[in-house]
Amino acid sequence: MERTGAQTSANGFTVGADTTSRPPVIDAQHLTKVFKDFWRRPKVRAVNDVSFEVRTGEVFGLLGPNGSGKSTTLKMILGLLYPTSGQLRVLGHSPRDVKTKQRIGYVPEESYLYPYLNSEETLKFYGTLFDLDTTERRERIEQLFDMIGLKHARKRLVGEFSKGMARRIGLAQALINDPDLVILDEPTSGLDPIGCRQVKDLIVALAKRGKTILLSSHLLADVEDVCDRVAILYNGKVQASGPIHDLLEERSRYRVELPELSADALKRVLTALRTELGSEPTVKHPQKDLERFFIEVIEKARRETTESTGAGPSAGVAQYLAGPGVLEQLVKNEQRDVKSGEAEPAQPEPTPEEKKRAADEKLSRLMKPGK
Amino acid sequence: MAVRSAVRSRVVVVLLGLLLLAIIGLPLTVKGDGTLTGEVRVLLSYTLGAVGVILAMATLWAGCAAVSLEVQQRQIQMILAKPVSRLEVWLGKWLGLMALNAALLLLCGVAVYGLLRWRTRTNEQRAEQILAASRLVLPDLSDLNQAAQRFTEQQLRAGQLPVNVPPDQLYQAVRDAFLRQANTVPEGARQRWLFRLPARPQKDQKLTIRYQFDGSKTEKVSVTGLWRVGPPEAAIPYEVRQTAETGQQYTLLVPASVVGSNNTVMVEYGNVNPSPVTVLFSPQEGVELLVPAGRFEGNFARSLAVMLCQLGFLAALAVTLGSLFSLPVAAFVTGALLILIKASAYIDSLAQSNLPIFGTSGPGAKSPDLVDVVMRTVFKVLAAVIRPLQETSPLENLASGQLVGWGMVGSVFAIKVVLYGGLLMVIGVWLFNRREIALPA
Numbered sequence: 001m002e003r004t005g006a007q008t009s010a011n012g013f014t015v016g017a018d019t020t021s022r023p024p025v026i027d028a029q030h031l032t033k034v035f036k037d038f039w040r041r042p043k044v045r046a047v048n049d050v051s052f053e054v055r056t057g058e059v060f061g062l063l064g065p066n067g068s069g070k071s072t073t074l075k076m077i078l079g080l081l082y083p084t085s086g087q088l089r090v091l092g093h094s095p096r097d098v099k100t101k102q103r104i105g106y107v108p109e110e111s112y113l114y115p116y117l118n119s120e121e122t123l124k125f126y127g128t129l130f131d132l133d134t135t136e137r138r139e140r141i142e143q144l145f146d147m148i149g150l151k152h153a154r155k156r157l158v159g160e161f162s163k164g165m166a167r168r169i170g171l172a173q174a175l176i177n178d179p180d181l182v183i184l185d186e187p188t189s190g191l192d193p194i195g196c197r198q199v200k201d202l203i204v205a206l207a208k209r210g211k212t213i214l215l216s217s218h219l220l221a222d223v224e225d226v227c228d229r230v231a232i233l234y235n236g237k238v239q240a241s242g243p244i245h246d247l248l249e250e251r252s253r254y255r256v257e258l259p260e261l262s263a264d265a266l267k268r269v270l271t272a273l274r275t276e277l278g279s280e281p282t283v284k285h286p287q288k289d290l291e292r293f294f295i296e297v298i299e300k301a302r303r304e305t306t307e308s309t310g311a312g313p314s315a316g317v318a319q320y321l322a323g324p325g326v327l328e329q330l331v332k333n334e335q336r337d338v339k340s341g342e343a344e345p346a347q348p349e350p351t352p353e354e355k356k357r358a359a360d361e362k363l364s365r366l367m368k369p370g371k
Numbered sequence: 372m373a374v375r376s377a378v379r380s381r382v383v384v385v386l387l388g389l390l391l392l393a394i395i396g397l398p399l400t401v402k403g404d405g406t407l408t409g410e411v412r413v414l415l416s417y418t419l420g421a422v423g424v425i426l427a428m429a430t431l432w433a434g435c436a437a438v439s440l441e442v443q444q445r446q447i448q449m450i451l452a453k454p455v456s457r458l459e460v461w462l463g464k465w466l467g468l469m470a471l472n473a474a475l476l477l478l479c480g481v482a483v484y485g486l487l488r489w490r491t492r493t494n495e496q497r498a499e500q501i502l503a504a505s506r507l508v509l510p511d512l513s514d515l516n517q518a519a520q521r522f523t524e525q526q527l528r529a530g531q532l533p534v535n536v537p538p539d540q541l542y543q544a545v546r547d548a549f550l551r552q553a554n555t556v557p558e559g560a561r562q563r564w565l566f567r568l569p570a571r572p573q574k575d576q577k578l579t580i581r582y583q584f585d586g587s588k589t590e591k592v593s594v595t596g597l598w599r600v601g602p603p604e605a606a607i608p609y610e611v612r613q614t615a616e617t618g619q620q621y622t623l624l625v626p627a628s629v630v631g632s633n634n635t636v637m638v639e640y641g642n643v644n645p646s647p648v649t650v651l652f653s654p655q656e657g658v659e660l661l662v663p664a665g666r667f668e669g670n671f672a673r674s675l676a677v678m679l680c681q682l683g684f685l686a687a688l689a690v691t692l693g694s695l696f697s698l699p700v701a702a703f704v705t706g707a708l709l710i711l712i713k714a715s716a717y718i719d720s721l722a723q724s725n726l727p728i729f730g731t732s733g734p735g736a737k738s739p740d741l742v743d744v745v746m747r748t749v750f751k752v753l754a755a756v757i758r759p760l761q762e763t764s765p766l767e768n769l770a771s772g773q774l775v776g777w778g779m780v781g782s783v784f785a786i787k788v789v790l791y792g793g794l795l796m797v798i799g800v801w802l803f804n805r806r807e808i809a810l811p812a
Contacts, residue, residue, distance in 0.1 A: 078451075080448055108452075
């Protein structure tokens with residue numbers, strides 16, 4: 001199978017094509033942030049003349065090593081830090097506009113929760129900040145608990161949670177308002193491989209529903225799996241940016257993948273290739289990646305034992321997040337080649353059997369090659 | 372939210388323990404004068420006072436910690452990423468603290484009131500006298516003031532008074548002398564005080580005459596006096612002989628029938644002591660009349676309301692500073708400001724005095740030192756700002772059975788909560804809005 005430029009990204013949008021025609025959700029121009037010391041003398045130039053745009057329905061990744069200015073940029077977008085110079089518009093408004101936050105979900109790099117609240121109260125508290133009516137809030141909390149697999153821990157104080165469980169709560173609180181823009185700071189740090197996979201699936205599913213995602217990470221594999229476009233920061237400056245596919249594609253080389261062939265047939269193919277290339281092609285069996293293998297093992301073990309104190313299996317993306325959003329129509333028009341069975345919306349209150357089936361489906365989905 | 376967090380963090384449990392200790396423990400440790408009145412006073416002033424102090428400390432601490440700890444532990448980043456303005460954060464913290472304060476104060480109030488009723492259960496009639504709410508009426512001095520005025524003018528015209536002293540200072544001196552004279556009762560003499568009541572008391576009510584005097588001798592003596600009380604225009608209907616020791620406060624109950632037609636009462640004291648001694652009533656609080664003005668319960672509730680308003684100001688101060696500084700800095704600044712408020716009388720005197728403060732020029736120098744001018748202005752502004760914050764404790768009134776009126780509640784609410792609390796909120800939120808709360812540590 002040949003890789004061509006006309007590839008479909010994880011979220012179904014055509015990569016490298018017409019994202020520029022969509023309205024910008026985040027518009028940063030010449031953004032600069034200088035941290036000052038007590039005497040207001042400049043100390044660190046954390047972000048230095050950074051410009052980028054994130055467009056509706058896009059998964060945008062800010063990459064860079066530690067201390068490259070990713071978090072500072074995100075915090076300026078959230079209005080938690082104020083730019084020293086440059087323009088910044090978020091959903092068409094100033095990042096300090098309180099009302100705009102109605103449409104934003106933020107997952108911080110660590111979940112800073114109130115240790116004396118239990119997980120249900122935590123979600124309820126964040127829900128009340130959005131003036132959700134009680135029934136709506138209750139329903140969403142139920143669905144979010146299903147999604148993050150912490151239903152059994154709803155009465156436990158979040159202060160007692162492991163880092164991974166706290167991150168799941170952090171994720172759930174960010175989605176309680178069904179945001180149009182989701183900002184994730186190091187979304188997979190502190191999560192186990194299954195959690196990482198779930199977060200990545202969630203990001204893809206959200207993007208598919210027309211949500212715009214901005215994430216920062218230094219875990220490149222995560223970014224590669226989900227992002228449409230990236231900007232690579234170093235020392236506060238954008239060093240490279242563009243659609244991830246364009247950045248990574250080696251146009252001067254090809255990789256050919258074949259189904260199992262008889263020894264004879266393989267010989268014939270190799271002979272043909274040898275004459276064509278004038279050199280010896282490399283032949284290997286493809287390997288499963290460790291992540292996929294790990295998930296397979298754990299899911300199998302999980303089906304055999306039902307009791308676990310940690311995070312339980314996820315029931316898929318919460319229904320209200322999967323439901324038709326404002327941008328649903330736009331997305332539908334642009335969607336091409338949507339694979340069936342990908343990120344099915346969760347059913348309300350699944351029975352244990354349905355849950356098991358959903359888990360099975362999920363496993364097979366995860367194991368399906370060639371995302 | 373703040374409430375639940377506080378409850379979970381067991382701070383409240385400790386606080387409740389402390390408060391209970393104060394309510395139950397203090398009356399056992401503080402010795403009154405052994406009388407029921409003394410006991411009630413201890414309960415009302417010491418115990419409720421201690422409750423107020425404990426709640427104030429807790430409010431200051433919790434208020435300073437409320438926002439500063441959330442900034443330090445970064446929960447605030449998740450809150451402010453939601454559609455929540457900083458004003459709402461400020462208000463939320465303040466309201467949370469006040470809800471907690473109100474609940475605790477109510478609890479303590481109920482406990483103290485229960486204790487009061489329990490202590491006084493054996494003597495209902497006495498309890499009614501002690502647990503009172505009366506309006507304090509001072510003697511009518513208009514005649515005396517006029518007399519002093521006339522005398523000053525006469526003497527000035529006659530050239531008997533020094534001319535280089537301002538006339539109002541002369542008048543004050545003359546009036547003071549008149550007042551002393553009007554409160555001095557030599558042996559065998561009589562003295563009269565006229566009281567004008569704000570309203571006519573009901574027939575079955577009793578008025579209280581409260582008095583305190585010193586003797587002409589330095590050692591303590593007992594003096595027998597004859598009190599005659601009645602309407603000024605008619606015969607004196609009420610007469611009682613009472614022996615009182617110098618330097619102690621005494622009360623005398625008189626029926627409402629002593630009040631004359633235009634709500635006036637004449638009180639006469641005759642010095643009928645067998646051995647010669649001159650009685651000197653204090654010009655300020657020598658003879659006072661207490662007129663019943665409502666139920667004790669109302670007084671008690673209003674006192675608690677005043678205490679709550681005072682806590683409201685402290686909460687506003689603490690939340691504001693806590694949203695601008697880290698916890699230790701906020702706590703330190705709050706403490707410093709409170710000391711400044713406590714020292715307002717001293718600052719007032721510095722602002723008023725003509726003596727040099729920092730300058731080198733002597734008191735007689737013609738042009739005052741520039742440093743002094745600047746400093747005096749600073750002190751004057753400071754004094755003007757903090758003077759209204761002077762502690763007005765309702766507990767003294769409450770304990771002595773004096774009325775804590777709606778006027779006091781209203782003024783404390785208006786000044787401490789609305790004016791100063793509001794000012795702190797506006798300044799605090801404005802500065803909080805300018806603060807970047809996700810700065811690297």
